[in-house]
Amino acid sequence: VIALCALVAVAIAAPVDNTSPIPIVKQALDGPNPDGSYNYNYETGNGIQVQEEGHLNNVGTDNEALEAHGSFSFTNADGQTYQISYIANENGFQPEGAHLPTAPPVPPQILRALQYIAEHPEENEKH
Numbered sequence: 001v002i003a004l005c006a007l008v009a010v011a012i013a014a015p016v017d018n019t020s021p022i023p024i025v026k027q028a029l030d031g032p033n034p035d036g037s038y039n040y041n042y043e044t045g046n047g048i049q050v051q052e053e054g055h056l057n058n059v060g061t062d063n064e065a066l067e068a069h070g071s072f073s074f075t076n077a078d079g080q081t082y083q084i085s086y087i088a089n090e091n092g093f094q095p096e097g098a099h100l101p102t103a104p105p106v107p108p109q110i111l112r113a114l115q116y117i118a119e120h121p122e123e124n125e126k127h
Contacts (some may be wrong), residue, residue, distance in 0.1 A: 001095050022044050023044050023045040024042055024043070024044055025028065025043050025044065025045050026041070026042060026043040027040075027042040027043075028040060028041050028042070034071065035056065035059075036054075036055060036056035036066070037053070037055040037056070037107070038053065038055075039051075039052065039053035039054070040052060040053075046074075046075075047073075047074065047075050047081075048072070048073070048074045049071075049072065049073045049097075050070070050071075051071055051072060052068055052069070052070030052071075053068065053069065054066055054068035054069070055067060057089070057090075065089060065090040066088075066089075067087070067088070067089040067090075068087070068088045068089070069085075069087040069088070070085070070086060071083065071084060071086065072084055082097060083097055083098070083110070084096070084097040084101055085097070
């Protein structure tokens with residue numbers, strides 16, 4: 001009986017071998033183009049959807065930077081669908097999604113203090 005229980009426990013604890021490839025059911029790509037722009041999208045057999053487009057900002061300057069924006073969605077193992085949209089530029093990767101936490105609003109007192117500091121820079125330099 002103990003040996004049978006041990007055998008069942010090992011069988012249940014064994015990892016599931018999920019190595020079958022997931023097909024790409026839709027795919028499109030345009031670029032990179034001579035101006036640095038591009039766009040692509042794809043969808044997989046398990047419901048993942050991705051799209052992104054990008055372009056160069058401030059071309060030919062010291063501030064030249066790639067800006068990309070897009071979105072992706074997937075269904076988690078719990079059956080919940082997650083959707084994320086984003087922009088990525090010189091300010092970093094900025095995702096948005098209903099499931100992502102957001103920062104609380106800045107208190108009015110802090111906003112007033114920041115405005116005062118911006119309006120009185122010479123007073124800040126004295127100290």
